[in-house]
Amino acid sequence: MKAVVYTHYGTTDALKVKEVEKPAPKDNEVLIKVHAASVNSWDWDLLRGRPFLARLKGLLKPKYNILGADIAGRIEAVGSNVRSFLPGDEVFGDLSGCSWGGFGEYVCADENALSLKPAGMTFEEAAAIPQAGVLAL
Incomplete structure (x- = not known):
């Protein structure tokens, strides 16, 4: 599968589209075919490794x-x-507490990080809700 990958802290120049192994779900996870993902300040902080707290789970490299x-x-x-959840369910959620990886074609996530996508909502609209919606509240 294709994914936007980075191996060192930096600017957007550190991001590369690469072929990576498709993930397999663990017992408490689901495998999701990603239809939309949103970019937010947490992605920017992790990419840059700043503020320094962004490096808590990866001091020298992500x-x-x-x-x-x-x-x-x-x-x-x-x-x-x-x-x-069942295969075929349309979902959305915030993976920051379990796995990240939304900038790939597929991602595995703990079922507790997800909700069913409302039927009248597009994938793009749903992907824009989790962190931005919480910050807006």
């Missing part, structure tokens, strides 16, 4: 090589312990 926390997409597979 812990997560694929940014993107706010996503919307369709579930393709579920782990054996997942009870809230």
Whole structure:
């Protein structure tokens, strides 16, 4: 699968589109085909490694090589312990507490980080809600 990857802190020049291994869900995770992801200040902070607190999980190099926390997409597979979702469900959520990786074609996420996407909402609209919506509140 393709993903926007970074291996060192820096500016947008550090971002590269690369072919990476498609993730597989753990027992409590779902595999999501990402249809939309939004960019926000947390992505920028992690990319730059600033403020210094952004490096808590990766002092010298990033812990997560694929940014993107706010996503919307369709579930393709579920782990054996997942009870809230089924393959085919349309979901959205904030992955910053579990995995990041929304700037890839696929991402795995803990089921607790997700909600069902409202039927009348586009994937793009849903992906813009999680962090921006909470900050607006």
